[in-house]
Amino acid sequence: MRELKVSSDTSAYEVPASLDEQGRLTDDCVRRALAMMDTHGLVVLTHLLSDAEAAFGLDLIRQTIDDPERNRCSFASETDNRYLRRDFCSLPSNEPVTRFAATLCQRLEGIYSEYCGRTRALLEIITLTSYRGSSHQYIHRDPMGVISLLAAVEDVSEQQGGTVFVPGTHGYGGAEYRHGGAADELMRLFRIQCNWRILRHNLKKLWRMRKGEEAPLGDGEFLDRVFSTRWDQHQPNLLRFLLGKNNEFSIRMLGPRTLWKLYRQRKKLGNLFRLVQAAPRKGTVILYRSDILHAGPDNRSPVPRRLFAMSIARDVIDAKYWHDGYSPHPALTADPLCLGDLLGASRLLLPSTASNGRAKALVN
Numbered sequence: 423m424r425e426l427k428v429s430s431d432t433s434a435y436e437v438p439a440s441l442d443e444q445g446r447l448t449d450d451c452v453r454r455a456l457a458m459m460d461t462h463g464l465v466v467l468t469h470l471l472s473d474a475e476a477a478f479g480l481d482l483i484r485q486t487i488d489d490p491e492r493n494r495c496s497f498a499s500e501t502d503n504r505y506l507r508r509d510f511c512s513l514p515s516n517e518p519v520t521r522f523a524a525t526l527c528q529r530l531e532g533i534y535s536e537y538c539g540r541t542r543a544l545l546e547i548i549t550l551t552s553y554r555g556s557s558h559q560y561i562h563r564d565p566m567g568v569i570s571l572l573a574a575v576e577d578v579s580e581q582q583g584g585t586v587f588v589p590g591t592h593g594y595g596g597a598e599y600r601h602g603g604a605a606d607e608l609m610r611l612f613r614i615q616c617n618w619r620i621l622r623h624n625l626k627k628l629w630r631m632r633k634g635e636e637a638p639l640g641d642g643e644f645l646d647r648v649f650s651t652r653w654d655q656h657q658p659n660l661l662r663f664l665l666g667k668n669n670e671f672s673i674r675m676l677g678p679r680t681l682w683k684l685y686r687q688r689k690k691l692g693n694l695f696r697l698v699q700a701a702p703r704k705g706t707v708i709l710y711r712s713d714i715l716h717a718g719p720d721n722r723s724p725v726p727r728r729l730f731a732m733s734i735a736r737d738v739i740d741a742k743y744w745h746d747g748y749s750p751h752p753a754l755t756a757d758p759l760c761l762g763d764l765l766g767a768s769r770l771l772l773p774s775t776a777s778n779g780r781a782k783a784l785v786n
């Protein structure tokens with residue numbers, strides 16, 4: 423997106439995965455990853471999954487997406503879901519899914535155990551698929567107190583829309599003292615500055631789609647995405663923007679004092695914060711603290727983008743708060759799992775070094 427300056431250089435946040443004989447991250451790797459998460463709010467662990475393990479995860483996603491009875495997520499742009507611009511759905515707690523999740527948890531135990539106790543809840547296991555024509559999410563924070571994971575089960579290009587992060591914007595005790603005590607206000611302004619540009623980007627894109635360029639619009643889609651009264655926090659919905667009914671970005675956030683501050687601080691904001699877009703290679707896993715500023719971009723390529731995602735709570739969590747922000751599969755709600763369950767569960771029996779073998783036959 424031309425209006426929004428986004429760097430695709432994630433090298434400052436990357437740690438190459440190095441495993442010990444038990445298939446867990448080495449102590450040195452854990453120490454480096456924790457330093458990244460504490461300093462920047464995220465870490466990009468490259469080569470964490472072998473080709474065979476990533477292929478297994480991709481099969482799980484394909485099987486779920488192909489199931490007409492799949493459980494669609496109730497967050498992150500329902501309108502995109504309705505018009506098949508995105509297909510976000512939760513994965514069932516069956517044996518292959520649990521084994522894949524257990525493999526990730528056990529490999530990352532050194533990191534998880536720093537943030538989450540063994541009794542803390544697995545909030546969701548989902549897959550995030552986006553297609554051409556999806557909207558760029560507004561820059562937002564997920565509910566705090568959660569460690570979230572994104573696993574690339576195939577290569578994700580910038581055009582396909584790897585997740586965008588604003589490193590260093592996560593919360594912790596005393597975080598507000600950053601930037602001379604003005605951190606909260608500066609982050610608020612930066613978020614507004616970005617979201618104004620994202621609104622314009624989404625509107626321009628919809629206009630091009632209306633004229634038959636890019637992905638053709640579905641019946642009623644333009645009106646639904648721009649003038650609908652339905653709740654959706656991540657559409658360029660002008661009606662809800664003007665009525666102040668979008669908590670992520672609305673006219674209520676653009677008072678005269680804020681506009682003046684945005685004008686005065688415009689250069690400083692660009693120097694203090696940077697948007698970084700991950701374009702993870704197959705096998706890369708991103709861990710992030712849920713309250714870091716981030717967004718799922720639009721898919722600007724004809725190739726679907728698929729990611730595996732999983733979230734684990736760092737503390738006790740109220741059921742309403744949980745279900746407002748995360749989408750557990752009904753099977754997970756009926757039979758909850760915690761981090762300790764996944765650390766004790768059977769994992770995949772696949773080569774953990776690079777391999778091109780396929781996955782299905784290797785679960786036993």
Ligand SMILES: [Fe+2]
Pocket residue numbers: 562563564716717
């Ligand atoms: Fe999010």
